Amino acid sequence: MIKEALAALFSGGVVEVRALGDYATHSGYFDDFTKLAACAEALDADPEVRGIYVTLNEVDPALLARRANRVKMRLSRSDATTSDADIVRRRWLPIDLDPVRPSGVSSTEEEHAAALRRADAIALWLDEQGFSKPIRADSGNGAHLLYAIDLANDDDATALVKGVLATLDALFSDDAVTVDTANFNAARIWKLYGTCSRKGDNTPERPHRRAKVLSVPEERTVVTAERIQAIAALLPTEAPVTPALAGSKIDLAAWLSEHGLAVRSKRPWQGGTLHVLEDCPFSTAHHDGAFAVQFPSGAVYAGCHHASCGGGVQRWPELRDRYEPREKRAQRRRREEVPPPPPKPPAPDPAYREKALDILTRGDPLAFLLDAFNREHVGDRTVAECLVMSLASQSVENTNGLHVSVSGNSGKGKSHACTTMLQQVPEAYRLAGTVSNKALYYHDDLRPSTVFLFDDVTLSEDLQEVLKAATANFRERIEHHTVSPDRKIQVCRIPERCVWWLARVEDPGDDQVMNRMLTVWIDDSAEQDERVLRHMKEQEAWEDDGDDEDPDLPVCRVVWEVLKEERLHVSIPYAEKVHFSATTNRRNPGMLFDLIKCHALLHRFQREAYDGGIRANRDDFAAAARIYAAINGESGGQETKLTKNEAAAMETVAAMGWEQFTVKTLQDALGLSYQQTYRILHGYASRGMTYSGLLEKCPAISYLDTTVTEDCEGYAVRRREHLFLFDRETYRRWARGGEVWIDDSGGDTDRDDGPGPDRDDTFSISARFQQNFSTCREDQRTRDGPETDSTSTDRETRLSLSTTLQQNTHPHSALSPPASGCAGGCDIRNAENDPAMLPHRGDNPDRPSSTPPLNSSTFRKLLKTAERKGPTTLPGVLDHREFTRTKTDLGRCSVCDEGRAVYRSGDGRARLCERCYGRLVQAWNERRGIA
Incomplete structure (x- = not known):
């Protein structure tokens, strides 16, 4: 049987035989088929060998020298076997029909017979498509079909074979028997007929069987490449893009059921779902062959593989017109595209509305909202201001929206800060609680101006694309097509003017996401820990019920309801006089202007009005610039995109005066672990996300892989060391980020290499170290004279947030132990x-x-x-x-x-x-x- 199989499969050349066992692989190369048959028979007698295989396609003759006409037992790691690159030409198109069963066991008689019947059905259908007669074989557990071909071993041939197997799988696989789509690579090994297939134990119900050839055509006729291409291209691999189909948003499975079209089987296909129909709706001459595919975009493709029905051409418009009149379809489309109006929120208590209007017309709305926030959450004023401005942006007509990313170490209050501010939002405009990265797809009642809070979740690539689309198209509704767990098309509709709050340990890895958000750090300092602990102690000491809602919260919600009643255009009359010392990131100036508009919107009843809008004044610039300075200095990395730990590392390197340093020296200065410090410098990957490090973010840091020689007990020891170089001047230019100011002189002073004119309304967004370096340190160098190592520069007189904090808050007051307890x-x-x-x-x-x-x-x-x-x-x-x-x-x-x-x-x-x-x-x- 082995010799007959070899004669049917090969007319000469070199063939590799490979035997697979539980603990070892045996292999040899043969051009003497008599010796091959003898060796295969000896291997087949070994009960430890589970299966014996041969390479089907033509092997490079040079491989004979690896193990010439012999089998090497128990290959080592250095012993090569045949790879795809070793195949000279493709000679066979292999089709393997495998019955569905648990892995590692042989098939039952029923399963075995089902596979053989399915092979007969495929052979009959391929015969109708013009294929020649195949070799039919019994694999021992399933069935084989081998069609003679003659193709080069290249990418085109691989794509053809792969396409044929995918088509056969889509049309003929079901829950009982499947077509193995993995047999497309050129070096695929194939069961040697005449040998035994041993999967699992040999039991009466699942016996071991010998593979054998069932039939061989009298004449070997090669199937042409054109015939193969016709089968490979039978089913669509991409969604149709014609205008008539692009708007299709139906549930295909429900549509087929509704119109009485029975489905024989369905399976995933190209990210969508393929439905194989029980009867052909296009012809009464046959029953099988019809199919319909719904792609992830919602588009539908339908056809029949029989030549009399078009051989797989697109027939979905015809099918839909036959079962669903156009008038009924138009009604369905109108229902789908026009969502029902959201329910109106209940009217607020008149007393709350009266107080809210009084605050909006005569008080300070921002201070009122922030004070309510700080009664529940201690500190993090800048975080709260960013969240308030984000909410206000929903009511500004001419804005791209403000979204917030809050980052900081775990357990330091990111989630609490966001949820505390979320309590001030009317319930109809927020999701209850936090949402996971998939929950958004299952909310059908989202309304415009909703707040989304994502709390410590990994943003999947799918959701990041939604977020980028939603933030880039703030004023428009977006649609995102996805697949539900039951493989049904689901359309996720994001209403217009929604804002996104992300609370995460680290910032998202996608720069396109970060560039659209206000990036602010939570205060996780030791002083803040003391303040939080003190607040907790005060709450625990209360004798009344501390679970009652803050009485100002209902007023806060009414404030937002009043502001949401009308969207206003906000003009900045002095916009041309606002200057920036750095404009490399073009989104940041826009964010400053949006902050100005949002602050003006909060005070809309106190601002000069015009038809359809209000005008921002200088107070709005001052408030916005203060927030802008904070998120570019002590409270965020808006310009540099650094995390708090990365910013601290840069300040430390600059403060130490290093020109060169290692991970270990930086670790000692930061007080972190080696791994944490390494990640700060190099970045890392986690849960499919890539987080950049300082080497990628900061141009002042460069890296060398060096070899260091050390003396160890009289011996010279060489070791590799990662050496980092720090360029102080580059850091000075990069870390100063930029400054914002109003120049009434009208001069164009925007520039990237220095500050604007000295003014009282100038706001510095320089890095904390940089501000100190440019004042205290440079003044010291001036006094030191020429003996110092750097030249002095002109003293800067900008209003720095970091300088302000240093003057008003002592950094050690909350850390020191009680005076009585210190020796x-x-x-x-x-x-x-x-x-x-x-x-x-x-x-x-x-x-x-x-x-x-x-x-x-x-x-x-x-x-x-x-x-x-x-x-x-x-x-x-x-x-x-x-x-x-x-x-x-x-x-x-x-x-x-x-x-x-x-x-x-x-x-x-x-x-x-x-x-x-x-x-x-x-x-x-x-x-x-x-x-």
């Missing part, structure tokens, strides 16, 4: 009572300028206390931002009295080594909640 007066509050413990602060208004400096003995006492007590106490008395790195010889460190001093304070009286200065920076990062 030696290292606590900052004890230090305030002891002039000897305070260093000179120069021009810092938070510290008396007459305070004498700390001497070296006091520094060393503090260091020893710190090492004995645990956490370093130096940040309580020293501020690293008052030190400058120098290249001059400063002597020993004032603190440890051991290391060489490389940093000097502004007054020149304190000197720190690299290690002590690094401890200051690390503690500074810890206080800001870097994790």
